[in-house]
Amino acid sequence: MSKFMEKNADFVHKIEAEIIRLTSEPQLSSDQVVAEAIRYSLLSGGKRVRPALTMAIAESLGTVLAPELVSLASAIEMIHTYSLIHDDLPSMDNDDLRRGKPTNHVIYGEGMAILAGDGLLNMAYEVLFDLCTKRPDLINVCRLIAKEAGVHGMIGGQSMDLTEIKLSDQDATFDYLIKLQKLKTGGLIKAAILSGYYYAKSMLNSDMFTSELEQLFIDYADKLGLAFQIRDDILDVISTEDVLGKSIGKDARDDKLTFVSLLGIEKTKLFETKLHDEIFEILDKLKSLSVKIDFISHFTLVLMHRDY
Ligand code: GRG
Numbered sequence: 001m002s003k004f005m006e007k008n009a010d011f012v013h014k015i016e017a018e019i020i021r022l023t024s025e026p027q028l029s030s031d032q033v034v035a036e037a038i039r040y041s042l043l044s045g046g047k048r049v050r051p052a053l054t055m056a057i058a059e060s061l062g063t064v065l066a067p068e069l070v071s072l073a074s075a076i077e078m079i080h081t082y083s084l085i086h087d088d089l090p091s092m093d094n095d096d097l098r099r100g101k102p103t104n105h106v107i108y109g110e111g112m113a114i115l116a117g118d119g120l121l122n123m124a125y126e127v128l129f130d131l132c133t134k135r136p137d138l139i140n141v142c143r144l145i146a147k148e149a150g151v152h153g154m155i156g157g158q159s160m161d162l163t164e165i166k167l168s169d170q171d172a173t174f175d176y177l178i179k180l181q182k183l184k185t186g187g188l189i190k191a192a193i194l195s196g197y198y199y200a201k202s203m204l205n206s207d208m209f210t211s212e213l214e215q216l217f218i219d220y221a222d223k224l225g226l227a228f229q230i231r232d233d234i235l236d237v238i239s240t241e242d243v244l245g246k247s248i249g250k251d252a253r254d255d256k257l258t259f260v261s262l263l264g265i266e267k268t269k270l271f272e273t274k275l276h277d278e279i280f281e282i283l284d285k286l287k288s289l290s291v292k293i294d295f296i297s298h299f300t301l302v303l304m305h306r307d308y
Pocket of ligand 1: 045047048049050083099154184185229232
């Protein structure tokens with residue numbers, strides 16, 4: 001196994017051990033269906049991209065993988081899982097397949113899926129409050145997660161998505177789509193990256209943490225969030241249900257506004273390449289400011305070329 005794969009497996013192992021702990025007795029009583037529904041989605045084989053980013057960014061800045069960092073990262077994965085359960089609901093994206101398995105509401109019913117999502121969101125904030133009790137200096141990191149997951153981030157983007165702007169509408173512009181996706185998919189990716197950054201800043205208290213470094217991480221987060229979504233739009237067209245583990249071709253069937261439906265596949269790929277170049281320019285600048293970019297560079301590359 002390469003050093004990169006080993007490190008990623010270590011992140012995934014740590015995050016899964018923590019979310020299993022947080023969703024087992026005595027933390028979460030197993031005599032309620034909602035607990036089963038929560039565990040079904042949380043432990044159904046996600047890539048754990050967001051928590052891995054939080055841990056990797058913090059490490060790239062010189063921190064060790066402490067339990068507090070794993071807690072922070074777990075809360076973000078719980079928020080991500082809630083967002084997928086709710087996104088799959090008939091009243092939202094109406095999908096019956098996720099990670100190659102029936103979606104939460106298909107198994108547990110719509111009402112229970114809503115509760116599982118709500119339950120996960122509340123559990124995430126319980127984890128964050130517990131963290132702030134031990135480490136009050138992390139309160140702003142937790143606030144940032146709430147903001148990026150909320151109306152000023154992911155929920156705001158989902159709301160724009162739900163207003164059902166179709167490809168043929170006048171409002172269906174490139175700028176509108178960028179704004180929507182920076183919030184919807186980008187919000188939580190930004191929260192994950194910046195949590196790692198601010199966690200490290202709080203732990204290390206070093207003069208390495210300048211406003212220039214902060215701005216570079218903000219730019220990296222914005223562009224990576226966008227690149228992640230663009231890849232998703234491309235995969236919806238070029239991949240298969242077996243590889244992706246979810247329905248494909250759905251965007252086109254729903255006449256949905258996506259990068260591919262707006263620009264066409266070739267121009268979308270050109271835009272993706274441009275974004276990739278910009279992301280690697282940022283990573284080079286981070287390197288020149290003494291950030292250890294080896295793992296995050298490799299991770300970025302894998303994300304940008306992912307096929308599921
Ligand atoms: C319901 C408030 C609310 C928000 C939902 C992010 C989101 C907002 C919906 C997901 C729509 C979607 C499929 C977007 C494409 C990019 C994306 C977020 C993919 C899923 O994330 P992965 O690939 O999933 O990290 P895994 O399964 O690996 O956890």
